Amino acid sequence: MSKIVVVFHSGYGHTQRMAQSVADGANAELLAIDADGNLPEGGWELLSEADAIIMGSPTYMGSVSWQFKKFADASSKPWFSQQWKDKLFAGFTNSAAMNGDKLSTLNYLFTLAMQHGGVWVGLGMLPSNSKAAQRNDVNYVGSYSGAMAQSPSDAGAHEMLPGDLETARLFGERVATTTARFKA
Template identity: 65%
Template sequence: MSANSSGLKGVVVFHSGYGHTKRMADSVAEGAKASLLQISAEGELSEQQWAEILAADFIILGSPTYMGGPSWQFKKFSDASSKPWFADLWKDKIFGGFTNSSSVNGDKLATLQYFTLLAAQHRGIWVGVGMKSSNTKASQRDDLNRMGSFIGPMAQTPADAAPEEMSPGDLETARVYGERVAEIAGLFLAAKTAASIV
């Protein structure tokens, strides 16, 4: 795992069914300067990927929203995380998350809430979007946070649209969010380091 310029180690752990969530993951990872760990079509991660999560200072979770929640592949990963949960291995890590669905609502909030609960189970610290929504008459499809989400970035992609047709605003929201998670993680790590020196 490579650290970003501030020395932080971060991972984006995600599942993508058709490539749309992967585009979001790419944007989040770009902003956070984090490694991409894609959950396989069978819901698996390699031992090396699990090791990267353990070594990370922050973990950003991603999944499409299917039937009102994350994909089964993501849920399989979530259940498998009970092993580090028993040993408190992810305690006090910084967490974030993002999702995509074809409908404007699509119950994406339920997926993000699932992520926040998973982070809380691991006794982690969640980072919200940190920006206001674009909700005026002048707002456009490609504005930042056009979906008005505060827990984590949401993207909306029509069911018949290719990943290349995703809203640039949704992707930029994801990138800026990645920057924010890494920034908060850096502040938290610096505070912990300072406290241990005193």
């Protein structure tokens, strides 16, 4: 069985809900980056043992949160010894605006994965972009690089749309399926 870890930072709970949906789909373990940008005890070892690492961060000011950036900078230690080389990687993000420069965040996560010598897994689903499409449809935000969600700035995490959370769950399933095929 594949070991998949979802490492993420969440500022207001939205990205945590998304992380949980991704983890549910991937049968993955959650690894939260705390408010100070640190992993819990044993976090680095968990990532080292993983077959796939799914990274998540809210989009703040067009990129990852500073807490996620601190984690990324600290990953230079496993980078130096190439501990994560050939692992599968994927990413997800959430922001308040429909665009909100989420693609910049996914590109940051992609670049981090490539620096570690990883293999990227994209979303793998078509966007909901017909005239009949509704905001609660799967992949309504229209991403290919990873999962994206949009949560209004005055909406609590409990108000996230089921379509965005289902997109995240299906994305987790794709990463799990790809990881199993990659390991075979």
